[in-house]
Amino acid sequence: MSAPDPELRVREAAPADRAAWDAFVEDHPQATPFHLWGWLEAVRQALNHRCIPLLAERALGIVGVLPLVAVESRLFGRALIGTGFAVEGGPLVLEPAAGAALVERAEDLARAGRFARLELRCPPPERPGWRALAGRHLSFRRFLDPDPEANFRNLRNKQRNMVRKGRALGLRIEPDPGCGRFWPLYAASVHRLGTPVLPKAWFQALERLLGKRCETLVVLRGDEPVAGVQSFYFRDAAMPYYAGGIEEARRLAAHDFMYDALMRRAVAERGCRLFDFGRSKVGSGHADFKRHWGFAPEPVVYAHWSPDGRPPPDLDPRSERNRLLVAAWRRLPRGLADRLGPPIARQIG
16 A cells, blocks of 8 residues: 555545535536535435545645445445446546545455445546456437527438427427336336336435436326436536336337437527437447437446456346346336335446
């Protein structure tokens, strides 16, 4: 272990640090909404995981933060994840020394707490034992024009026609605070994918703790909810993060209608200039959908470290073992899957 810098201190932040923490995140050019204190608080309240907000500071103030979530899982082993249940994370720092000190403290916590692994949702630091996790996911981002019609014209012909189809069918979109209509739509979609669903309390906590940065919308055909999306807003970016719909949503062009409407709202009401379509697994239907919308994929690279050097667990749904689990989950009745899903989903971090 390197000798500590006498002027640099790393500690676990307390609730009294929240305002200073969030101010630091707001000002940092590489920050994401997953670095905000509210994200960790949502994880703690809704998913019942211990959150460890590491803070590096000097006499004049904060020089780095690293939000960690301790995910206790019988299925995949105990892990420290920065940031858990997010697609991005890792340290935000003003200087290299702060980054090294934060990661070193995270390694010490993993050893002392007997965690099987430490994972950062960012590229690996230049430290011994760290390896890159690549080839699993793609991200999709595109700049938005201030003119909503220009963004519509930039879509491919097929997607424009699908949006027009949704309009012709009389689809409309409106907010769904409390997620009462959104959650069943999301639960139905993840069940078709063979994935356990997160509890409704998680989505409600994100709304409550992120405030205006979080919005839940549903698409209606008459009075029937057919699709929905929960999005995050950070600086000038709109980030549709969770989405779902009934099985008929594709035939109704509900998802195409929904994302066009979301882009229009993001530009007109929020002044957004970036549409972050989020992360999708390589080879998945979601990745293909985003490509069809004209978004160019970019590879996602994460970081893995283990106290004993063991490799990361097999979380690839395309592996033989996991394909069998996915198929079995799809066969569960919806009601049973909705009851069993949340305790399992909270272990997948």
